[in-house]
Amino acid sequence: MSILTVGTMAFDSIETPFGKAEKVIGGACTYISWAASYWYSPIHLVSIIGRDFPQSEVKALEDRGVSMEGLVRRTDMDSFFWAGKYHPDMNNRDTLTTDLNVLAEFDPILPRSYVSSRFIMLGNLTPAIQMSVLNQLDGNQAVIILDTMNFWMDIAMPELKEVLKRVNVLTINDEEARQLSGERSLVRAAQKIHEMGPEYLVIKKGEHGALLFYKDQIFFAPGMPMADVIDPTGAGDSFAGGMIGYLARTGEISFKNMKTALIYGSTMASFCVEDFSLQKLRNLSQDEIHQRIRQFEMLSSFDVNELPVKNN
């Protein structure tokens, strides 16, 4: 039993209305692994880094139960680098720089010990790479979660659709769900996306929360209103990490358990945005995590009261 997580490990330079962070640690795989590591180990990591990525960061993840057998370090190139600037509303951002560097060479080979991983989290990467990973697995997985984005829908839709046939859970945002399905209504979008393969669809709406669609059932995990959102970078990946960590820990793939998994995801994402990079995710105590989970419960719960309608 183990988690497999595939994705980038990178440097980010970020500007938000609250400040700047220059060349800080980022990457989907990094956020996923940190968030998941609170709930489960071993985590089998598959990623690629360059000569500039600090070994101390690799070590810190190893210390949390993350296996580095699937990590490639290229000593002739730099790590993937992304620079972006957030709009004042923090919901939108402009990409200033994307230096692929080592990522252009990424062709993941799964170590033999990884191929029977049960809980698979494929971070946002080219559909071709995601497919290559799926092809190396032993076919005996409990759940395969896939993250993707509009960019791949624009330039690699046929490949993406092939991958979708083989995943159980798709995580995308609302506009991506509309693009993928051609439907404005998220309910209709979910119906079409289910037909493409994923029986679970998670639609991430940032500060507005996340929707889970399964058959004809819907669950909504609210976004936690925060006094200060410092940096949204990595929130979606922290969400995915919390989700896969909870699923692996509890071992049950059902609509009921997926709902709680979304709350775990939302919890980890809510911590992520409270500071730049992994600052907040590195040192969470059990108390503050449990308190945040209870805040989600208080945010969502109400007394149902079915009053008879008035006869006029």
Place this chain on the structure above:
Amino acid sequence: MSILTVGTMAFDSIETPFGKAEKVIGGACTYISWAASYWYSPIHLVSIIGRDFPQSEVKALEDRGVSMEGLVRRTDMDSFFWAGKYHPDMNNRDTLTTDLNVLAEFDPILPRSYVSSRFIMLGNLTPAIQMSVLNQLDGNQAVIILDTMNFWMDIAMPELKEVLKRVNVLTINDEEARQLSGERSLVRAAQKIHEMGPEYLVIKKGEHGALLFYKDQIFFAPGMPMADVIDPTGAGDSFAGGMIGYLARTGEISFKNMKTALIYGSTMASFCVEDFSLQKLRNLSQDEIHQRIRQFEMLSSFDVNELPVKNN
């Protein structure tokens, strides 16, 4: 004990991606009264209509327990008329026409039987009119809910702030909360708005649901994902109507009861958007209303599971 509702009764011409409706019945007071009438009577209505407003519509509301003693009909003028076109995303709209007509003459005089109304719903109108209504009440109200919009913040902020000192519940959207408070974070916006007067703040986010702020507590009522949103016009007023109707019916003003009131509001709003004008709100059965309330419960509820964090 009674509800007092003050606002427009009007004609709307609406264009959405799903079709057009020409000169159909609209107006805040109309939607509020219809939505509230499922839960409570009497409803004391205060509004103004022109020669063109059908008497059958007045009669239909009377039949549902709405008192028309406070309705003025001007036989020398037409009713308030609004025309708008929704963007493809249905979250934004352009106003094409605003003919104030009778609304320019609106100076509501409360009938003597109205001044002791306990549950007050002030629809979106000039702050001066809202203040005039408050000045006519006997001062013995259980709750005063006020709806307003960015337009009044732009042109009449000082008057609006005077009114706010005297209301218990303010309903506005997220951008309006930011404009009113000068704060980007809704948590910080709520703190400032509480200081302006309203102990309860309801932030309406359309399809993304509604937030309730009270002291340091927050509740989130999700938006119900709908297969088809035909026309969002009146959703906010139907929400307000469901809320005040529930509060009047149950008679309790508390955070706990306000949470359920938001669900009643969201329920009525979710029906409103399913058709143009009041089509859907006119003929709801108890069964379909209760079923929708249960859908909200299913949408929001999850098993809380506080797992111990892993020690590494």
